[in-house]
Amino acid sequence: MLRARLWRASPFCKRVALDKCPSRGHQRSHSNASTSDVVVHISNSNIHRFGDPTTAAPVFRDVDWIVKDGENWAVIGCGSNQKSALLQTLRGNLRIAPPPPPPGGLFPFLSGLPRDPHAAIALVSFAHRPHSAGGAFYDYTARYGAMREEDRITLKESMFGEHDFLNLRPKGQATANTPEELAAEDVKRLIFEDLTARLGLSSLLDLPLVALSNGQTRRARIVKAILSQPELLLLDEPLTGLDANKRQTLLSVLRSLHEARSPRIIMGLRMHDPVPDWITHLALVHDGKVLTGTKEEILSEQATRETKVNSIRSTISGTSANKAEDDGKPVVVLKNVNVAYGPREVLKSINWIICEGQRWHLQGANGSGKTTLLSLVTGAHPQSYIQRGESHLELFSRPRQRIPTPHLRSLIGVVSPELANAYPRRARTTVWEVIGTGFDGAFVAGGKSGVGTGIGLEGGLADDVRQWRVSRVREVLRGLGPSSWVVDPSDTQQRAGSIELAEADEAFSERAFIDLSSGEQSIVLLMRALVSRPQLVLLDEVWAGMDDGMVRAARRYLRGGGIETDQAVVVVSHWEEEVPWTTEDGLRKFRLEDGVGREV
Numbered sequence: 232m233l234r235a236r237l238w239r240a241s242p243f244c245k246r247v248a249l250d251k252c253p254s255r256g257h258q259r260s261h262s263n264a265s266t267s268d269v270v271v272h273i274s275n276s277n278i279h280r281f282g283d284p285t286t287a288a289p290v291f292r293d294v295d296w297i298v299k300d301g302e303n304w305a306v307i308g309c310g311s312n313q314k315s316a317l318l319q320t321l322r323g324n325l326r327i328a329p330p331p332p333p334p335g336g337l338f339p340f341l342s343g344l345p346r347d348p349h350a351a352i353a354l355v356s357f358a359h360r361p362h363s364a365g366g367a368f369y370d371y372t373a374r375y376g377a378m379r380e381e382d383r384i385t386l387k388e389s390m391f392g393e394h395d396f397l398n399l400r401p402k403g404q405a406t407a408n409t410p411e412e413l414a415a416e417d418v419k420r421l422i423f424e425d426l427t428a429r430l431g432l433s434s435l436l437d438l439p440l441v442a443l444s445n446g447q448t449r450r451a452r453i454v455k456a457i458l459s460q461p462e463l464l465l466l467d468e469p470l471t472g473l474d475a476n477k478r479q480t481l482l483s484v485l486r487s488l489h490e491a492r493s494p495r496i497i498m499g500l501r502m503h504d505p506v507p508d509w510i511t512h513l514a515l516v517h518d519g520k521v522l523t524g525t526k527e528e529i530l531s532e533q534a535t536r537e538t539k540v541n542s543i544r545s546t547i548s549g550t551s552a553n554k555a556e557d558d559g560k561p562v563v564v565l566k567n568v569n570v571a572y573g574p575r576e577v578l579k580s581i582n583w584i585i586c587e588g589q590r591w592h593l594q595g596a597n598g599s600g601k602t603t604l605l606s607l608v609t610g611a612h613p614q615s616y617i618q619r620g621e622s623h624l625e626l627f628s629r630p631r632q633r634i635p636t637p638h639l640r641s642l643i644g645v646v647s648p649e650l651a652n653a654y655p656r657r658a659r660t661t662v663w664e665v666i667g668t669g670f671d672g673a674f675v676a677g678g679k680s681g682v683g684t685g686i687g688l689e690g691g692l693a694d695d696v697r698q699w700r701v702s703r704v705r706e707v708l709r710g711l712g713p714s715s716w717v718v719d720p721s722d723t724q725q726r727a728g729s730i731e732l733a734e735a736d737e738a739f740s741e742r743a744f745i746d747l748s749s750g751e752q753s754i755v756l757l758m759r760a761l762v763s764r765p766q767l768v769l770l771d772e773v774w775a776g777m778d779d780g781m782v783r784a785a786r787r788y789l790r791g792g793g794i795e796t797d798q799a800v801v802v803v804s805h806w807e808e809e810v811p812w813t814t815e816d817g818l819r820k821f822r823l824e825d826g827v828g829r830e831v
């Protein structure tokens with residue numbers, strides 16, 4: 232069995248070390264061992280969450296889904312929650328009723344293999360953010376400065392070193408020493424070297440894990456999952472956060488893995504992601520239903536549905552954006568700014584001025600330095616203090632070192648993957664309180680009415696300031712709360728003038744942040760970033776995890792008054808169409824390439 236599994240790393244074996252691979256015969260005996268060419272089998276079943284009473288509505292009704300070996304499937308969905316729920320079903324995290332019958336069960340192709348089906352199916356999700364552990368704030372700025380010992384583990388060590396950070400070796404298992412174990416480790420190493428080269432990670436192997444950029448980390452997570460040699464790998468939104476070139480590279484690597492069945496791959500895609508040309512079949516998840524068929528059938532079905540949604544979308548994109556003021560005074564000034572880690576230069580002599588009222592799209596490939604640049608602007612990067620002489624960093628008309636960090640945090644509204652991961656999930660913190668932390672740029676709720684205490688104010692907030700803050704929390708809840716996620720935008724527009732909160736928004740404000748879906752958490756963090764009407768708003772991967780209704784509501788809100796004409800905004804996204812403003816609205820673009828930045 233071990234040798235059979237090793238063979239299934241065939242594309243690598245063929246490319247790099249034929250002599251180390253077991254013979255082809257083993258592949259045949261492996262395929263003969265399984266009794267079916269059906270990979271997934273769900274027939275006329277409902278799918279429920281575990282623990283839901285039988286009376287509760289199922290997550291999906293009347294599901295018929297058969298995936299045959301050799302077919303190339305993707306799951307697409309209007310909201311990331313339902314799409315992810317279908318993938319989670321394949322991981323055994325939801326209950327299928329009636330369950331697929333033995334002997335094949337849910338995965339007939341596994342029935343002849345002496346392998347725990349649970350271990351044979353791996354899921355890597357980029358749609359959902361990991362919850363930060365407990366209530367503490369995880370200091371994500373560690374990557375920029377002095378590192379803790381556990382943060383020094385390199386990408387390579389994490390896979391093969393004593394740390395085994397990525398858990399490649401089952402706990403308690405000693406280092407390999409039998410010939411078979413050594414051969415298995417060898418093949419793993421070959422897979423690792425081949426994949427890291429193809430995914431552009433080779434030059435990063437000696438970097439600490441925390442130093443990797445988002446896109447680099449995502450590719451490393453996929454390598455890790457493949458090294459665990461699953462039979463079926465589920466990748467939920469693997470393209471999110473990758474630049475256009477890396478998306479193509481990843482897709483072609485995934486295709487070759489899938490065709491060699493090492494492993495088979497099913498992808499989850501967002502509704503607006505382009506469907507890769509090698510995908511032959513789609514499962515479309517919508518309104519508690521799973522529609523399955525060939526790509527052509529499902530896309531034509533979807534085109535009919537889209538006609539309605541598109542007419543709504545055009546209403547939204549047709550809404551003219553709040554016209555920004557002519558450029559106001561500078562909010563951020565970078566002159567000849569540099570960032571280097573030893574000999575590794577990440578930013579080289581950056582010149583960029585961001586003024587009040589401007590809308591910027593910050594562009595650049597994975598690892599080009601976007602997050603690093605924004606960390607200078609937020610003052611989180613230690614090297615923001617040392618830009619002196621020729622190099623100069625001025626924030627809100629003052630040199631960085633003259634603004635205390637807590638004050639700076641209160642002046643900038645930030646949404647970013649790092650912040651979302653680090654934001655504490657305390658058991659009893661409500662949505663209202665999380666939004667309220669935005670006024671002081673804090674991470675712990677506080678103050679009367681849950682709207683903060685004010686920076687450096689000994690006696691707390693004056694009554695009129697507190698009232699203004701309360702009314703602002705209500706305003707963002709009205710603009711971005713659940714009642715705005717409905718399809719018809721006219722309802723929200725009508726309510727915009729009202730001071731009352733809709734019942735749904737009121738109830739939402741009282742919910743515990745920790746209990747929200749990742750998309751709901753994302754939109755709450757957007758409310759937190761906007762609530763104080765900060766002079767500068769940084770929106771880095773702002774749509775992560777949000778479903779279509781939330782994305783539409785947020786775009787509508789940002790374009791139609793949620794951002795004032797004198798506020799400056801920087802959007803970071805690898806997808807041009809995700810930016811809420813266009814060049815017609817005055818959008819400008821700043822591009823980083825190999826550490827060098829310029830307006831394009």
Ligand SMILES: Nc1ncnc2c1ncn2[C@@H]1O[C@H](COP(=O)(O)OP(=O)(O)OP(=O)(O)O)[C@@H](O)[C@H]1O
Pocket residue numbers: 374375376435438441442443444445446447472572575577595596597598599600601602603604
């Ligand atoms: N402490 C460090 N030591 C060495 N290199 C580092 C360190 N921190 C970051 N880097 C490198 O700096 C480069 C820029 O990283 P950054 O996160 O700014 O990229 P990015 O443009 O935001 O990428 P992405 O689009 O993937 O999020 C990366 O190549 C990264 O590996």
